[in-house]
Amino acid sequence: MKQNFTVRQGALDGVEAFLSVARHRSFRRAAAELGVTPSAISQAVRVLETRIGAALFMRTTRSVGLTEAGERFLSRAKPAFEELVAASDVARGLGQRPAGLLRLSVPRAAVPILLEPLIASFCAAYPEIEVEIAASEELIDLAAEGFDAGVRMGQFLDADMVAVPLSPPFPFVVVGSPAYFKSRKRPRILDDLRQHACLRWRRSNGALAPWTFNDNGRAIEIAVAGPLIANDFPTMLGAALEGVGLAQLPQPMVAEGLRTKTLVQVLERYAPVMPGVFLYYPSRRQIMPKLRAFIDHVKERERQRRKS
Known part of the structure; x- marks a missing residue:
């Protein structure tokens, strides 16, 4: 009782x-x-x-x-x-004062691309703050799970969250390995995807995400098919590098593969542009100094990036 x-x-x-x-x-x-x-x-x-x-x-x-x-x-x-x-x-x-444990919920893909250089400079600037990064693809309740802030792509943020940009907008691109294209023609139009093995992403709510495209300003969603379903972008990237199939991924993730020619981009003219990656946190009157310090550090890095 x-x-x-x-x-x-x-x-x-x-x-x-x-x-x-x-x-x-x-x-x-x-x-x-x-x-x-x-x-x-x-x-x-x-x-x-x-x-x-x-x-x-x-x-x-x-x-x-x-x-x-x-x-x-x-x-x-x-x-x-x-x-x-x-x-x-x-x-x-x-x-x-900026001190204590700063807990961040971050998707795995954002850690090497965005957070590693940012965290290194932040830890050097604020030695009294400990940073804990929990890599997760789930859109969790920050307050309920005890996180100070999270990192997500802009299109997945709730309207009541305060968002600080970590990256500029970027395209979602379709890539495959040279080995994959040895036995297949590169797709030229969206309908060609029917003939290809396409790697799919399962969202945290359980739904399979369609591939999205921009055809002369018109948004298009396509339900593709293929041999692999993953719940995070790094797994899809690894499968694409191994020649399992085509993957649609954020351009910053595949930039190195395109540079080294271990990946080939296709359907370039259909690539949609996404808002970018954001640091987000609940709107509240008083922000703890440790989070305020991190937000200011993020903004300063963004200002430096725009100047360069």
Whole structure:
């Protein structure tokens, strides 16, 4: 059976006053330390004693001492309160300077192309920040999974997310290996894809993604067929390099293969242009300094890229 729990209001009220009086053995000196009047300290301690149900101090006109209940309360309350203060200091520090663990959800394909050089310079600039990269193709709930931000292609971002560009727009291109084309003609028009083995991508929602094209400004989707289905672009790229079939992939992923001629691009005039890759995070009023530092670093790198 589900139990009902309630949070006791004011559970810590008076504890700081009690600890100060116990340390100084004086209500007057405790009041001076905390910047309040002696009567305010006395009232706070009386309320605490009433809530606990036991006297914590023995008071005379000349001295203040701890009762047995006060001694026992002090032995447990002092380290607990000091730990609470320390926890507050740690949290305050993370809220005031770039430090702590920065968790990013990133698709595998973006790590070598975009993140490796960016992360290297960021870690050098902010040594107090630890960066954790979780490579995943799923569009996860950042807040629910404990991530500070994610990286995705622009067309997959929800409208309520704040997006910062990591790359310029780029085309989605169709490529195959020279070995694949040894026994097949290169496709010249979209209908030629019916005669080819096409590698397919299964989205995180389970649906098979069609291949998309741009025919003189007209968007076209084609349900292709082939021997392999993968849920990430690097697997498709590896299969294309091995001659398994044609793959439609982001141009930055295949740039090196095209340069070294281990890949051949086809259907160039039909390549659609995608918005690019973005760093995204939930819209919120206060951004932790560690994430703000990363966002500013990303923007500065983008400014430098545009200048060069």
